[in-house]
Structures are given as C-alpha cells and as structure tokens.
Amino acid sequence: MKIGVLNGPNLNLLGKREPEHYGGQTLAEIEALLEERARADGSELVFFQSNDEGDLVDWVQQEADRVDGWIVNAAALTHTSVALRDALAGSGRPFVEVHLSNVYAREPFRHTSLLADRALGVIAGFRASSYVFGLEALTAHLRAREAG
Ligand code: DQA
Numbered sequence: 632m633k634i635g636v637l638n639g640p641n642l643n644l645l646g647k648r649e650p651e652h653y654g655g656q657t658l659a660e661i662e663a664l665l666e667e668r669a670r671a672d673g674s675e676l677v678f679f680q681s682n683d684e685g686d687l688v689d690w691v692q693q694e695a696d697r698v699d700g701w702i703v704n705a706a707a708l709t710h711t712s713v714a715l716r717d718a719l720a721g722s723g724r725p726f727v728e729v730h731l732s733n734v735y736a737r738e739p740f741r742h743t744s745l746l747a748d749r750a751l752g753v754i755a756g757f758r759a760s761s762y763v764f765g766l767e768a769l770t771a772h773l774r775a776r777e778a779g
Contacts, residue, residue: 641682661759684708688718701725709745731759
C-alpha cells in the first residue's frame with residue numbers, strides 16, 4: 632500500500648513557525664515519525680511539500696496512479712484552493728485532511744475547508760499526531776476496502 636503525503640505553503644517552516652499553534656517538530660521530524668509508523672505497518676510513503684499551488688496540483692496529477700490514497704495538510708490552501716480540491720477529487724484516490732492546529736478554535740476564515748466534503752475525514756488539533764492518526768485512519772479504510 633502506497634500513500635502520498637502532501638504538505639502545503641509554509642509547512643517547510645515547521646519547528647520555528649508559530650509553535651503555539653503548530654508545535655515544535657520540524658516537517659522532517661514529522662515525516663520521519665510517519666516513516667517509522669508506515670514501516671511497522673508495511674506501507675510505503677511518498678512526501679511532497681510546496682509553497683506553490685500549481686506544484687501541488689502537478690504532484691497530485693503525477694502521483695495519482697501510483698498511490699492508493701493521500702494524507703493532506705494543504706495549510707492555507709485548505710481555505711482557498713478550488714484547484715487543489717479538484718486535483719484531489721480527480722485523482723480518484725481517498726484522502727484524509729489533517730491539520731496540526733484545531734482550525735475550528737481559530738479565526739473564522741480557517742473554519743471553511745474546500746477539501747473537507749471530499750475527504751474521507753478530517754483530523755485537526757493534535758499537532759504531529761494528527762498525521763499519525765490520519766495515516767492510521769486511511770490505511771484502515773484501504774484495508775477494509777481491499778478485504779471487501
Ligand atoms: C494548518 C492550519 C491552516 O489554517 C494554516 O494556514 C496552516 C496550517 C494546520 O496544520 O494547522 O498553514 O493547516
């Protein structure tokens with residue numbers, strides 16, 4: 632089972648960016664944590680981060696036939712990007728939307744997601760663990776589907 636892990640704008644700055652919202656772990660540390668979990672579970676991960684909406688859309692298009700599903704933290708693009716929504720929906724692969732912070736306890740503009748209604752589910756507020764929970768939820772879903 633192969634999962635694409637997509638991270639949007641400014642998440643390259645994790646570790647030093649607003650730790651009160653996003654915790655102290657860098658993106659590389661979060662990816663290493665996910666790698667460890669995936670290895671133990673026998674699944675494979677591919678990672679991509681970009682600050683550019685077009686690059687994220689291109690990556691989804693490029694990887695769609697190679698992955699079984701996605702973990703998506705689209706960061707600010709969650710709240711604005713029809714293009715990323717369409718790319719993920721068009722990939723035909725299920726995805727879990729994750730956020731480090733509890734977006735529903737923050738500014739009102741963060742309460743809207745253009746991805747959520749196309750997602751398998753949304754996990755927000757558990758810092759780096761949001762990704763781990765997202766991975767567990769997605770792999771459980773894919774396995775259940777495989778088992779028929
Ligand atoms: C975020 C929440 C977004 O509102 C914000 O723009 C981010 C990170 C999160 O992980 O909590 O960049 O997606």
